[in-house]
Amino acid sequence: MEQLLVDLKERSYPILIGNGIFPLLPEELEKRGISTDRKLFIVTDDRVAPHYLNKVLDILQSKGYSCSYHIVPAGEKAKTLAQLEEVTTSALKAGMDRKSVFLALGGGVVGDLGGFCAATYMRGVPFVQIPTTLLAHDSSVGGKVAVNHPVGKNMIGAFHQPSLVFYDTETLQTLPSREIYAGFAEVVKHGLIWSKEFTDWLDKHAENLLNLQSPYIEQAIHQGCLIKSQVVSEDETEKGRRAILNLGHTFGHAMESLSHYGQLIHGEAVAIGMVAASLLAERIGLVDNSLGVSQRTIDILKKFKLPVRLADHFDPMEMLAAMKHDKKTSGGQLVFVLPKNIGSVEIVKGIADDQVIETLKILKEVN
Ligand SMILES: NC(=O)c1ccc[n+]([C@@H]2O[C@H](COP(=O)([O-])OP(=O)(O)OC[C@H]3O[C@@H](n4cnc5c(N)ncnc54)[C@H](O)[C@@H]3O)[C@@H](O)[C@H]2O)c1
Ligand SMILES: O=C(O)C(=O)C[C@@H](O)[C@H](O)[C@H](O)COP(=O)(O)O
Numbered sequence: 001m002e003q004l005l006v007d008l009k010e011r012s013y014p015i016l017i018g019n020g021i022f023p024l025l026p027e028e029l030e031k032r033g034i035s036t037d038r039k040l041f042i043v044t045d046d047r048v049a050p051h052y053l054n055k056v057l058d059i060l061q062s063k064g065y066s067c068s069y070h071i072v073p074a075g076e077k078a079k080t081l082a083q084l085e086e087v088t089t090s091a092l093k094a095g096m097d098r099k100s101v102f103l104a105l106g107g108g109v110v111g112d113l114g115g116f117c118a119a120t121y122m123r124g125v126p127f128v129q130i131p132t133t134l135l136a137h138d139s140s141v142g143g144k145v146a147v148n149h150p151v152g153k154n155m156i157g158a159f160h161q162p163s164l165v166f167y168d169t170e171t172l173q174t175l176p177s178r179e180i181y182a183g184f185a186e187v188v189k190h191g192l193i194w195s196k197e198f199t200d201w202l203d204k205h206a207e208n209l210l211n212l213q214s215p216y217i218e219q220a221i222h223q224g225c226l227i228k229s230q231v232v233s234e235d236e237t238e239k240g241r242r243a244i245l246n247l248g249h250t251f252g253h254a255m256e257s258l259s260h261y262g263q264l265i266h267g268e269a270v271a272i273g274m275v276a277a278s279l280l281a282e283r284i285g286l287v288d289n290s291l292g293v294s295q296r297t298i299d300i301l302k303k304f305k306l307p308v309r310l311a312d313h314f315d316p317m318e319m320l321a322a323m324k325h326d327k328k329t330s331g332g333q334l335v336f337v338l339p340k341n342i343g344s345v346e347i348v349k350g351i352a353d354d355q356v357i358e359t360l361k362i363l364k365e366v367n
């Protein structure tokens with residue numbers, strides 16, 4: 001089992017990563033002061049539950065933990081205030097108190113929803129992230145928890161750090177292919193914002209990675225979590241630099257909200273958004289065309305079987321309006337994370353609307 005630390009002083013916590021480590025969960029909870037005198041409340045979804053809920057319950061109950069659970073419908077549409085209320089009602093009925101601990105067993109949706117529920121339940125109880133998707137190497141780390149609003153992604157949320165991230169990578173074996181590809185969007189993002197070397201490594205080992213082959217997949221997850229935890233440790237609540245983790249998200253979130261959190265899954269929207277960011281960076285001259293940054297971005301995303309083109313039905317003006325709801329917007333001005341090269345990005349304000357519109361038109365022609 002590998003261990004990383006998210007260094008946040010009194011809110012620091014470990015990320016434990018390993019294949020087949022579920023049986024070690026009780027002792028790791030105990031090490032974090034989560035003993036059998038505290039009731040556990042598992043939040044999961046109806047696609048994860050058939051695979052892993054009983055397994056986790058058996059392991060915990062056999063060591064004396066008292067557990068209850070709530071199963072939400074799978075997918076992005078569960079990240080709503082209505083679901084938050086349902087999970088809360090279920091926790092109240094199960095007798096959870098202020099010493100109880102929530103466990104989010106699933107992908108980013110369960111992590112964001114379950115984590116936000118923990119952040120608000122009786123004004124806040126601890127929670128543990130138990131990620132089961134590749135994408136959740138990102139969502140389980142850093143403490144951003146939220147639900148969506150029809151107007152925009154993650155509009156209602158909090159910063160609430162988990163007490164532990166416990167990542168059994170064996171769970172990835174049951175993940176549908178489309179979700180594996182989507183998870184690589186955030187892995188590639190971590191390369192694009194932070195390290196040309198990691199991006200090159202991902203490129204080189206794409207086939208092994210897509211097959212979830214050891215030790216490549218564990219190394220990719222480890223490196224992605226390491227990059228994320230370093231950024232979060234520097235700027236926990238996104239006062240500034242943490243925004244680099246948002247590469248591609250201003251465009252991506254607009255696509256997700258305009259399609260009512262249905263057609264495109266998060267990783268796919270982020271992939272297209274990262275291509276948009278690279279095209280915009282070239283357009284405004286932030287990055288020299290001769291470096292081939294947008295082409296390199298397109299190539300690596302295509303290698304991981306991700307979409308790179310804006311679908312025809314997205315209207316650039318509607319996209320622009322939706323993008324103006326981005327949480328990075330300041331004083332009505334859009335703020336973008338744009339590449340300077342492969343492995344480095346800059347936070348850029350004051351880009352004219354027509355530059356964004358023209359970029360969106362070009363994005364429809366990418367192939
Ligand atoms: N908080 C953050 O920092 C952060 C970071 C990135 C993404 N996110 C959020 O994460 C969400 C996307 O997360 P996701 O891609 O994990 O989606 P998800 O949670 O919807 O999981 C994807 C699908 O896979 C299923 N699934 C999960 N694990 C499985 C497994 N092991 N075997 C079989 N099926 C499994 C789920 O039921 C779901 O249908 C978005 O809402 C996004 O906004 C948050
Ligand atoms: O942790 C962060 O910070 C991120 O930006 C990670 C993103 O991958 C993630 O999708 C996050 O939820 C987006 O945050 P938001 O503040 O733009 O809603």
Ligand SMILES: [Zn+2]
Pocket residue numbers: 138186249266270
């Ligand atoms: Zn994301």
